[in-house]
Amino acid sequence: MNWYGIWAIYRYEMARFFRTLGQSLVSPVISTVLYFVVFGAAIGSRIQDVSGVSYGAFIVPGLIMLSLLTQSISNASFGIYFPRFSGTIYEYLAAPVSALEMVLGFVGAAATKSIFIGLVILATSAFFVPFHVAHPLWMALFLLLTAITFSLFGFIIGLWADGFEKLQIIPLLIMTPLTFLGGSFYPISILPPFWHTVSLFNPVVYLVSGFRWSFNEVADVHVGVSLAMTLFFLGLCLAIVQWMFNTGYRLKN
Amino acid sequence: MPSIISIRGVSKTYASGLTALKSVNLDIHQGEILALLGPNGAGKTTLISIVCGIVNKSTGSVLVDGHDNVSDYRITRRLIGLVPQELHLSIFEKVWDTVRFSRQLYGKPHDDAYLEKILKQLSLWEKKDAKIMTLSGGMKRRVLIAKALAHEPRILFLDEPSAGVDVELRQDMWRVVRALRDTGVTIILTTHYIEEAEDLADRVGVINKGELILVEDKHALMDKLGQKQLTLELLKPLAKLPRKLAAYGLELAAQGKELVYRYDARNARHSMAEVLQALSAAKIAFGDLRTEQSTLEDIFMGLVKR
Numbered sequence A: 001m002n003w004y005g006i007w008a009i010y011r012y013e014m015a016r017f018f019r020t021l022g023q024s025l026v027s028p029v030i031s032t033v034l035y036f037v038v039f040g041a042a043i044g045s046r047i048q049d050v051s052g053v054s055y056g057a058f059i060v061p062g063l064i065m066l067s068l069l070t071q072s073i074s075n076a077s078f079g080i081y082f083p084r085f086s087g088t089i090y091e092y093l094a095a096p097v098s099a100l101e102m103v104l105g106f107v108g109a110a111a112t113k114s115i116f117i118g119l120v121i122l123a124t125s126a127f128f129v130p131f132h133v134a135h136p137l138w139m140a141l142f143l144l145l146t147a148i149t150f151s152l153f154g155f156i157i158g159l160w161a162d163g164f165e166k167l168q169i170i171p172l173l174i175m176t177p178l179t180f181l182g183g184s185f186y187p188i189s190i191l192p193p194f195w196h197t198v199s200l201f202n203p204v205v206y207l208v209s210g211f212r213w214s215f216n217e218v219a220d221v222h223v224g225v226s227l228a229m230t231l232f233f234l235g236l237c238l239a240i241v242q243w244m245f246n247t248g249y250r251l252k253n
Numbered sequence B: 001m002p003s004i005i006s007i008r009g010v011s012k013t014y015a016s017g018l019t020a021l022k023s024v025n026l027d028i029h030q031g032e033i034l035a036l037l038g039p040n041g042a043g044k045t046t047l048i049s050i051v052c053g054i055v056n057k058s059t060g061s062v063l064v065d066g067h068d069n070v071s072d073y074r075i076t077r078r079l080i081g082l083v084p085q086e087l088h089l090s091i092f093e094k095v096w097d098t099v100r101f102s103r104q105l106y107g108k109p110h111d112d113a114y115l116e117k118i119l120k121q122l123s124l125w126e127k128k129d130a131k132i133m134t135l136s137g138g139m140k141r142r143v144l145i146a147k148a149l150a151h152e153p154r155i156l157f158l159d160e161p162s163a164g165v166d167v168e169l170r171q172d173m174w175r176v177v178r179a180l181r182d183t184g185v186t187i188i189l190t191t192h193y194i195e196e197a198e199d200l201a202d203r204v205g206v207i208n209k210g211e212l213i214l215v216e217d218k219h220a221l222m223d224k225l226g227q228k229q230l231t232l233e234l235l236k237p238l239a240k241l242p243r244k245l246a247a248y249g250l251e252l253a254a255q256g257k258e259l260v261y262r263y264d265a266r267n268a269r270h271s272m273a274e275v276l277q278a279l280s281a282a283k284i285a286f287g288d289l290r291t292e293q294s295t296l297e298d299i300f301m302g303l304v305k306r
């Protein structure tokens, strides 16, 4: 293993994040605050408890997931797309760095950033609603797995995109509906049967459900199923990245 | 001479369908400076990119110091430093940080004293804390060289290092290149400037339309270059060359209307004056005379136009 190489990539990516720390944090925090004001305080006060949990506390895990997903994807896709765009990728390709090491550096940094943001949002939430975390280890596990999985997904988008439009269109076109329909703001059991079934094809449902379970043991599906689906999606992304590097897809052809 | 890089049957067809290289064979000798010449789009950058691992080849194999550059990429890439043709740099970074980054990326522990030495050699030390975006084009080129040298490579590829670089910097750069060669580093450079190849290289290769059409020792090429030709237009055509003149190596041409004397400009067997005296002794009158010299440029253009 080229540990120095991994560290170099990771540190470079993190340096970019810390240079713009204010910007990186301000927008997710502001949007979370807005969600709390609108859904938690304004509308939430008129909504009855969900399975014995106040609506405000119910949406906390969903909101964190929402930021975690969008941040992971945008950080990781930009992280690898930008060197491709500017040409500095040549150095990574010419260096004795394996595909796995590149992934560890780039995806590791993107996941670190989004976990950092997720924790900041968790702290922000505490100002708005009282909540407690029933299973902190499970929470940390889901946070970690989700950040890694979606950073990998973002990495794939960053390798695939051949323009800035494509870089933005996936989060916009696919992730926004998936997250909004993923049970961040409601339990999917309140949906009509047809949409309930459709929702089960949405990977985000499993993430949000498992994550929420770790907070207050309210879940749409069993936590074991959540974990299995998350790991499945992680494996799928890893396989795609491996294939991309093996074939030199959009990098070396 | 042992070859440090051995390229066998390497071809490249890009995903777009364009064939950039057609079965190239090339041996690069340990410790030499090899200049690759060729017109735009000839495939120079493609060849370099394949050796460095930036582009996948379609067929063939590349051995670097005896190791396959795909299966043993960790070994081969560590041996190689690359200065790309374009100024690909992270513009928000500082010079010192980017050079340190390069060394780390190649898996080498810090050695700030060594990096300081390189930056000083390249007259970049004063700029070490400058952001790259504030540097001029020539300075950026030096930063790329410093990055390529940061991991102490034994082979250095310079892809058109003199593009957009003024005379002074070029001199500086060549000083560094020669110093590197003196420490045993093998250097491969591409250039459009033939004088540069003449000046610097031990061997010269010419690539055209994806084919390596010539690789030759520079001195052998210079000998061809040194060929001069004196042509005398005779007033009266000669049917046969007088025996005395044949001894001087003169030849008849253009159906006896011209006399041609081919000689090496640097050590002619007979001086021009001797030849002319012999002519007047033989009572051969001429109306006009001209001399021609083939340059590397002529050789190059002749090869490339085919």
Ligand SMILES: Nc1ncnc2c1ncn2[C@@H]1O[C@H](COP(=O)(O)OP(=O)(O)OP(=O)(O)O)[C@@H](O)[C@H]1O
Pocket (backbone or CB within 6 Å): A253, B014, B015, B016, B018, B019, B020, B038, B039, B040, B041, B042, B043, B044, B045, B046, B047, B085
């Ligand atoms: N990534 C790519 N995809 C498709 N075609 C490419 C790619 N890179 C280069 N080519 C084509 O391959 C051919 C060889 O290009 P290359 O860059 O190797 O030439 P070169 O000899 O370095 O030229 P120059 O002197 O202009 O730098 C050109 O026709 C070029 O258009």
Ligand SMILES: [Mg+2]
Pocket (backbone or CB within 6 Å): B044, B045, B046, B085, B159
């Ligand atoms: Mg080129």
